[in-house]
Amino acid sequence: MEGSGDAMIRLSRLNKSYPMGSSKLHVLKGIDLSIAPGELVAIMGASGSGKSTLLNVLGLLDGYDDGDYHLDGVRIGQMSETKAAGLRASLLGFVFQSFNLIPFKTAVENVALPLYYQEVPRRKRNKLAEEYLDRVGLADRAGHLPRELSGGQQQRVAIARALISSPKVILADEPTGALDSQTSLEVMEVLRQINATGVTLLIVTHEREVAARTRRVIRLRDGRIEGDGPPETAFGPASFAPAVLAQASPAPLAATPPA
Amino acid sequence: MFELDTWQEILDTVRKNKLRTFLTGFSVAWGILMLIVLLGSGQGLSRGVEYGFRDDATNAIWMRSGQTSVPWKGLRPGRNVQFKNEDYDVIREGVKGVEHITSRYFIRGTLTVAWHGETSSFDVRAVHPDHQHLEKSIVTEGRFLNPTDVDEHRKVAVIGERVKAQLFKGAPAIGEYLEIKGVPFQVVGVFTDIGGEGEQEKIYVPISTAQRAYGGANNVAMIMMTVGDASVDESQAIATDLRLRIAERHDFDPDDKRAVFISNAVVEFQRFVDLMGGIRLFVWVIGVGTLLAGVVGVSNIMMIAVKERTKEIGIRKAVGATPFSVMSLILKEAILVTGVAGYVGLVAGVALLELMSRSLADAEMFRNPEVDFGVAVSATVLLVVAGGVAGFFPARKAAAIRPVEALRDE
Ligand SMILES: Nc1ncnc2c1ncn2[C@@H]1O[C@H](COP(=O)(O)OP(=O)(O)O)[C@@H](O)[C@H]1O
Ligand SMILES: [Mg+2]
Numbered sequence: 001m002e003g004s005g006d007a008m009i010r011l012s013r014l015n016k017s018y019p020m021g022s023s024k025l026h027v028l029k030g031i032d033l034s035i036a037p038g039e040l041v042a043i044m045g046a047s048g049s050g051k052s053t054l055l056n057v058l059g060l061l062d063g064y065d066d067g068d069y070h071l072d073g074v075r076i077g078q079m080s081e082t083k084a085a086g087l088r089a090s091l092l093g094f095v096f097q098s099f100n101l102i103p104f105k106t107a108v109e110n111v112a113l114p115l116y117y118q119e120v121p122r123r124k125r126n127k128l129a130e131e132y133l134d135r136v137g138l139a140d141r142a143g144h145l146p147r148e149l150s151g152g153q154q155q156r157v158a159i160a161r162a163l164i165s166s167p168k169v170i171l172a173d174e175p176t177g178a179l180d181s182q183t184s185l186e187v188m189e190v191l192r193q194i195n196a197t198g199v200t201l202l203i204v205t206h207e208r209e210v211a212a213r214t215r216r217v218i219r220l221r222d223g224r225i226e227g228d229g230p231p232e233t234a235f236g237p238a239s240f241a242p243a244v245l246a247q248a249s250p251a252p253l254a255a256t257p258p259a
Numbered sequence: 260m261f262e263l264d265t266w267q268e269i270l271d272t273v274r275k276n277k278l279r280t281f282l283t284g285f286s287v288a289w290g291i292l293m294l295i296v297l298l299g300s301g302q303g304l305s306r307g308v309e310y311g312f313r314d315d316a317t318n319a320i321w322m323r324s325g326q327t328s329v330p331w332k333g334l335r336p337g338r339n340v341q342f343k344n345e346d347y348d349v350i351r352e353g354v355k356g357v358e359h360i361t362s363r364y365f366i367r368g369t370l371t372v373a374w375h376g377e378t379s380s381f382d383v384r385a386v387h388p389d390h391q392h393l394e395k396s397i398v399t400e401g402r403f404l405n406p407t408d409v410d411e412h413r414k415v416a417v418i419g420e421r422v423k424a425q426l427f428k429g430a431p432a433i434g435e436y437l438e439i440k441g442v443p444f445q446v447v448g449v450f451t452d453i454g455g456e457g458e459q460e461k462i463y464v465p466i467s468t469a470q471r472a473y474g475g476a477n478n479v480a481m482i483m484m485t486v487g488d489a490s491v492d493e494s495q496a497i498a499t500d501l502r503l504r505i506a507e508r509h510d511f512d513p514d515d516k517r518a519v520f521i522s523n524a525v526v527e528f529q530r531f532v533d534l535m536g537g538i539r540l541f542v543w544v545i546g547v548g549t550l551l552a553g554v555v556g557v558s559n560i561m562m563i564a565v566k567e568r569t570k571e572i573g574i575r576k577a578v579g580a581t582p583f584s585v586m587s588l589i590l591k592e593a594i595l596v597t598g599v600a601g602y603v604g605l606v607a608g609v610a611l612l613e614l615m616s617r618s619l620a621d622a623e624m625f626r627n628p629e630v631d632f633g634v635a636v637s638a639t640v641l642l643v644v645a646g647g648v649a650g651f652f653p654a655r656k657a658a659a660i661r662p663v664e665a666l667r668d669e
Contacts, residue, residue: 062663082581089579104275114578
């Protein structure tokens with residue numbers, strides 16, 4: 001990995017462990033990683049390999065023990081919660097497997113929430129939220145509560161919420177994990193369109209169909225990066241990516257991932 | 260801090276979490292309501308007791324003669340005891356601790372009172388000037404009786420406001436002559452009495468004049484006195500002194516309770532003061548208990564509410580909420596809910612007291628229940644603060660933890 005200053009995300013020898021009583025569980029073991037602006041990256045690996053942990057560290061939702069993390073040129077280190085909140089608000093968007101919508105807020109209110117914390121006036125942010133709901137195809141569901149929406153619809157609301165603050169990076173932890181395969185592909189298509197607008201996108205997934213639709217696949221194994229490359233190589237020489245996915249591959253992106 | 264948008268967000272949260280809002284609000288409103296009803300009832304009760312003492316001096320000793328009931332020095336029981344002017348003189352000169360003293364002579368027969376053809380019947384009391392202090396009469400026009408009136412057997416009268424109103428119908432009364440049972444008396448004063456309308460329908464005349472005009476010789480029916488600021492013991496010593504002197508002068512057994520009746524208001528008033536203290540202590544204990552229960556209730560609910568919102572807090576933080584904004588959201592909500600609920604409890608409590616006051620308007624022992632507004636407001640503020648403090652610590656904890664931990668909460 002080159003240590004270029006213009007990487008969106010740069011990790012070097014990053015370690016993280018969880019305290020387990022008196023001992024501790026070492027989860028991320030010296031991760032080196034660089035992701036350029038506009039990349040579309042899948043993070044794969046067996047359950048328990050540390051994918052969510054990595055994504056949470058990247059999203060400043062969790063801290064780390066040692067090593068370095070630069071996000072958009074800013075060194076993270078032991079950052080205060082208040083500062084982290086500022087960076088999350090201005091740089092990051094999240095999509096979770098369990099959607100994490102606020103149950104008592106309507107779709108449009110959930111989408112508008114990030115702008116509340118950026119002090120965008122109520123009317124303006126609600127108008128914007130409706131536009132973003134429209135972009136994910138849910139204009140007619142604006143006034144619905146999360147429980148009145150299907151899983152795929154809830155996830156699209158969550159995506160609209162991640163998008164509304166125009167983040168540079170969107171982190172998605174198994175965004176299709178709770179969805180059927182057809183809905184998964186629809187959600188994936190929405191995410192790809194977002195990436196096409198230049199947003200850096202990291203998707204944790206264990207579904208090959210999903211990973212195959214990214215430009216770069218990082219394989220984690222037991223807290224270490226085991227493989228890093230385009231999807232074709234990630235799945236070995238005898239790639240069995242379904243034809244439908246290969247055919248749907250988009251045009252090459254402007255930012256090519258480092259080899 | 261006070262942006263409209265923040266409050267809109269809070270109102271929104273409050274509206275959409277009705278059960279939580281209701282539970283928090285209810286415990287505050289209920290606490291305040293109970294406290295107000297309690298304080299008000301205590302007040303009503305003590306005012307009721309106080310009302311019983313409103314009319315007359317609370318440091319008075321009244322003495323009325325009776326009939327002997329035991330033999331004494333060879334004399335048969337069943338003799339009437341008749342007070343005389345000399346009894347009054349002896350007590351006035353001889354008994355220590357007597358402050359104001361008056362005796363009273365009962366005029367016999369119907370007391371028709373006439374002025375310019377207006378005839379009516381009133382209670383006419385033949386007394387000494389000091390009677391004013393015993394009845395707490397307030398002179399509104401002219402003067403009360405004075406010692407010279409008694410010494411010179413003057414035919415003067417002091418009339419109550421209602422007598423004046425009924426007889427004179429607005430015409431000036433001072434200097435006019437009333438005929439009381441055919442004897443003319445000149446009106447020299449008008450008085451009022453907080454004891455009520457009945458007490459203002461009286462006419463006072465000098466005892467000496469009445470004794471002479473209506474054939475009363477030097478007979479006296481009652482002797483009444485005040486004892487200054489004598490303690491209960493001192494007043495009882497005075498009462499004993501009175502009994503001994505009267506017994507000696509009228510030859511009866513000093514232990515014969517039926518020969519002379521003495522009522523000592525100091526003792527009764529002390530009983531009242533003790534009762535008031537008891538009521539106050541009771542109200543205080545229950546009030547503090549109610550408030551404590553309210554504080555515990557609010558604190559519990561706030562703690563549960565914050566716990567319940569952990570995931571929501573995680574979501575808010577993931578989309579950019581700072582710890583400060585999370586805390587202020589929770590605290591402002593707590594203050595809003597407890598504040599409004601406290602106000603509702605306050606209004607409901609006052610309304611309930613008003614209702615009690617009306618439905619118990621005739622009860623002697625329960626009058627004008629009312630709360631000290633400062634106490635009620637302080638209690639509300641205390642509960643609001645308790646809610647805030649109870650919310651503060653879990654809110655601070657929730658605001659400080661890593662978002663990932665909050666999000667993991669189910
Ligand atoms: N908060 C935590 N405390 C203790 N151990 C944790 C915690 N979160 C995750 N782990 C452990 O860390 C390892 C990696 O977890 P995770 O990053 O969630 O894996 P993945 O997302 O790849 O399935 C697992 O062994 C998991 O049990
Ligand atoms: Mg995971």
